[in-house]
Amino acid sequence: MTAAATDKLNRLAINKAGGKMVADYWEDVFLARERGQKVVWYNGSALNPIFQAAGMAWCHGEAFSARLAAQHLEGPAQLAGSEYGYVGELCSYARTHLGAAVLSQKRSAGSANGPGMVGLPEQEELASRLPTPDVFVNAYAGCSTGQQWDDISFRVFGKDVPIFNVSMPFFWSNHPGEGYMVGEEWERSSHYVADQLRELVPFLESITGKPFDWDAYRQNMAYIKKASELRQEAMKLCRHLPAPATFWDWIGNVAHINFLPANQDLVDFYTAVLAEVKQRVADGVGSVTSERYRVYFDGFMNWNHLGLLSRKFAAHDVAVVAGRYTHHAFWQEPQLIDPEGDVLLGQAQNNLLCPMNHSTKTIEELVLRDCDFYNVDGIVFHSTRTCRAFTNPQRIVAKGAQEKGLATLFFEGDIADASFYKDEVLESRLEAMLEGIDVRRARV
Amino acid sequence: MQALVKSSMVMDKEEHSALLRQVVDGLAEVPRDDRVRLHLSGHLCHAPRPELLAAIEECGAIVVDDDLFTGTRYITTDVPEGGDPVEALAQRYLDRDATLPCPTRVKHESDWEDELVRVVEASGAQGVIVLMVRFCEPHMLYYPELRKRLNEQGIPHLLLETEHEGLPVETVQTRVEALLERIHRSTPPHRTLEVTR
Numbered sequence: 001m002t003a004a005a006t007d008k009l010n011r012l013a014i015n016k017a018g019g020k021m022v023a024d025y026w027e028d029v030f031l032a033r034e035r036g037q038k039v040v041w042y043n044g045s046a047l048n049p050i051f052q053a054a055g056m057a058w059c060h061g062e063a064f065s066a067r068l069a070a071q072h073l074e075g076p077a078q079l080a081g082s083e084y085g086y087v088g089e090l091c092s093y094a095r096t097h098l099g100a101a102v103l104s105q106k107r108s109a110g111s112a113n114g115p116g117m118v119g120l121p122e123q124e125e126l127a128s129r130l131p132t133p134d135v136f137v138n139a140y141a142g143c144s145t146g147q148q149w150d151d152i153s154f155r156v157f158g159k160d161v162p163i164f165n166v167s168m169p170f171f172w173s174n175h176p177g178e179g180y181m182v183g184e185e186w187e188r189s190s191h192y193v194a195d196q197l198r199e200l201v202p203f204l205e206s207i208t209g210k211p212f213d214w215d216a217y218r219q220n221m222a223y224i225k226k227a228s229e230l231r232q233e234a235m236k237l238c239r240h241l242p243a244p245a246t247f248w249d250w251i252g253n254v255a256h257i258n259f260l261p262a263n264q265d266l267v268d269f270y271t272a273v274l275a276e277v278k279q280r281v282a283d284g285v286g287s288v289t290s291e292r293y294r295v296y297f298d299g300f301m302n303w304n305h306l307g308l309l310s311r312k313f314a315a316h317d318v319a320v321v322a323g324r325y326t327h328h329a330f331w332q333e334p335q336l337i338d339p340e341g342d343v344l345l346g347q348a349q350n351n352l353l354c355p356m357n358h359s360t361k362t363i364e365e366l367v368l369r370d371c372d373f374y375n376v377d378g379i380v381f382h383s384t385r386t387c388r389a390f391t392n393p394q395r396i397v398a399k400g401a402q403e404k405g406l407a408t409l410f411f412e413g414d415i416a417d418a419s420f421y422k423d424e425v426l427e428s429r430l431e432a433m434l435e436g437i438d439v440r441r442a443r444v
Numbered sequence: 445m446q447a448l449v450k451s452s453m454v455m456d457k458e459e460h461s462a463l464l465r466q467v468v469d470g471l472a473e474v475p476r477d478d479r480v481r482l483h484l485s486g487h488l489c490h491a492p493r494p495e496l497l498a499a500i501e502e503c504g505a506i507v508v509d510d511d512l513f514t515g516t517r518y519i520t521t522d523v524p525e526g527g528d529p530v531e532a533l534a535q536r537y538l539d540r541d542a543t544l545p546c547p548t549r550v551k552h553e554s555d556w557e558d559e560l561v562r563v564v565e566a567s568g569a570q571g572v573i574v575l576m577v578r579f580c581e582p583h584m585l586y587y588p589e590l591r592k593r594l595n596e597q598g599i600p601h602l603l604l605e606t607e608h609e610g611l612p613v614e615t616v617q618t619r620v621e622a623l624l625e626r627i628h629r630s631t632p633p634h635r636t637l638e639v640t641r
């Protein structure tokens with residue numbers, strides 16, 4: 001039996017209930033047209049509280065691709081994308097979603113079963129469930145692929161669907177005094193994006209034909225602020241030994257904070273998450289049954305192998321306590337949201353604080369800060385093959401980590417394309433890394 | 445053509461223009477031969493390796509037009525004369541994306557596939573080779589739109605993925621030969637006299 005086959009992971013029980021919330025959300029999206037709701041396709045930034053207040057159904061492209069990959073249903077969409085001409089090195093989130101867009105568009109044009117397309121049953125499973133868009137809104141920080149992806153969807157749909165692009169500046173932090181949430185660049189960019197979001201509102205009104213509900217929007221943002229505070233508090237408790245929850249748990253409930261409707265249910269969910277984490281701390285219960293090592297995870301999630309990876313690390317007594325993906329995105333600075341004041345500014349600022357949207361220097365500072373806080377032995381870098389934006393700074397961050405005495409490990413995989421992951425490589429590198437940590441500890 | 449454009453990117457313009465005039469004066473009309481006329485498309489930011497271009501022509505093709513960054517894309521749009529020079533340079537970038545659309549920009553004034561089909565018809569190219577630099581995201585995203593239009597127009601084409609380093613010449617030639625065969629089978633050889641460059 002391989003180490004990965006033994007499940008020593010003690011997952012947060014609340015995430016099971018959370019799974020149903022996500023399934024219900026998608027069911028709701030799939031039925032949006034029947035309810036007469038306008039459908040918006042968007043990528044990147046969490047603009048959903050705005051869409052919610054505009055009375056629209058929102059479909060997040062990456063979330064759709066991630067869900068397909070996590071359910072091992074990505075194949076037909078990727079095949080359709082490949083038949084349409086997308087090559088295998090293209091961001092697999094984009095190519096899965098664009099493949100689904102091709103299927104969805106064909107179906108709405110009445111030719112889903114045309115020559116060369118994937119078989120009808122798979123299409124029904126996928127494309128027939130993704131409602132075609134009435135509008136695209138793009139606000140992608142830190143990656144040009146993300147910024148172009150919706151423009152390509154716009155073309156796949158024959159340039160007939162209106163599109164709104166929000167330009168998201170990158171934080172270069174080139175000047176003294178500039179960095180994470182500080183400096184002139186931060187101020188300027190925040191207002192630049194907030195102003196564009198202000199323009200988005202009348203654009204959406206022109207699509208829905210209804211006035212935007214500002215009170216509802218403020219209320220949505222209040223719910224998100226509260227939910228994020230609860231999530232942040234629970235995450236920070238993972239500093240305790242043994243860690244009451246891990247990166248895998250935060251992956252398991254990332255959808256909720258990222259795109260589920262902002263409402264009391266969302267707040268109740270994270271209240272329950274925090275309660276469970278607190279209870280575990282009080283009881284001394286760990287998320288890994290016999291935690292001996294703790295590491296930080298840098299890289300996008302490998303959705304195809306979520307279960308395998310979580311079991312593998314736990315089987316080696318490794319608690320993956322935090323990660324750049326889960327901890328540096330998703331409304332992680334709730335104090336910036338002022339539901340009673342300039343609420344769009346806090347939205348814009350959180351949207352800008354995406355984990356790829358900073359200079360390498362800032363990324364290194366944030367990652368190493370977390371490594372200190374969670375007191376980790378090392379960093380596992382998921383070299384995410386088709387996501388260059390996330391992967392680019394990793395070698396430099398690794399060097400900084402090594403200088404601080406942290407162990408580092410690289411393994412190749414991908415966000416949504418299973419073919420790039422090689423299990424034996426990770427297995428042997430992980431064993432070597434842990435041996436190295438043992439040797440270092442023995443010396444001390 | 446590649447040598448002319450690449451040298452113009454680095455040489456003093458006045459010196460280059462003088463030399464270019466001599467080249468143009470030395471050009472003469474040549475009878476059109478049976479070589480297959482191809483359009484090269486892609487390579488949005490750097491020059492294809494000269495060996496690659498040689499390998500294509502060694503298969504019995506002649507490149508009659510292109511939209512490469514180090515080719516037509518660079519010379520397609522002039523800098524407006526008069527006014528502030530820096531603004532004029534900026535304007536040239538904006539204008540160029542309209543005259544020869546680039547997928548690294550999200551613009552809707554014109555579409556690359558329309559322009560590609562137009563110039564292919566204008567040059568009489570019988571096929572298109574798309575040169576895609578590996579990992580070039582904008583090109584990977586846009587390529588299916590080109591492919592769709594070329595297919596609709598019945599224009600034979602071939603996608604070649606290239607790397608910054610190294611070139612599998614034999615594989616390239618096998619694939620180009622297959623494209624040329626496809627073109628030969630579908631079109632009678634031209635016998636008319638035309639200008640080639």
Ligand code: SF4
Pocket residue numbers: 091092093094142143144145146147149356386387388389390415
């Ligand atoms: S390459 Fe990475 S950051 Fe860019 S769109 Fe794809 S998943 Fe997002």
